[in-house]
Amino acid sequence: MSELNHYISLRHRGGVLDHPGVKELIVSPGHKCGCCHGNGWFWGVGDDGQSAKRSCAMCGGSGELTALVSIEWQRSKASVEWDD
Numbered sequence: 001m002s003e004l005n006h007y008i009s010l011r012h013r014g015g016v017l018d019h020p021g022v023k024e025l026i027v028s029p030g031h032k033c034g035c036c037h038g039n040g041w042f043w044g045v046g047d048d049g050q051s052a053k054r055s056c057a058m059c060g061g062s063g064e065l066t067a068l069v070s071i072e073w074q075r076s077k078a079s080v081e082w083d084d
Ligand SMILES: [Zn+2]
Pocket: 033, 034, 035, 036, 037, 038, 039, 040, 041, 056, 057, 058, 059, 060, 061, 063, 064
């Protein structure tokens, strides 16, 4: 079987508003829920004792998830002293 993978390539691009501590948020929708394997539900037992579909607690029944990836850029060293 095939599997679609998503990768994040980390590279600081720089900009006039950048400063240490600046944060980026990457929103990646459309990931198949790993709990229900994209079905959105599980078989369970209903109030009447019969088999019933139970909504997946992770994806809420959609079968998909959105990943929110937060990246914070910091200096590699706490401070840099320059010799003049
Ligand atoms: Zn699910």
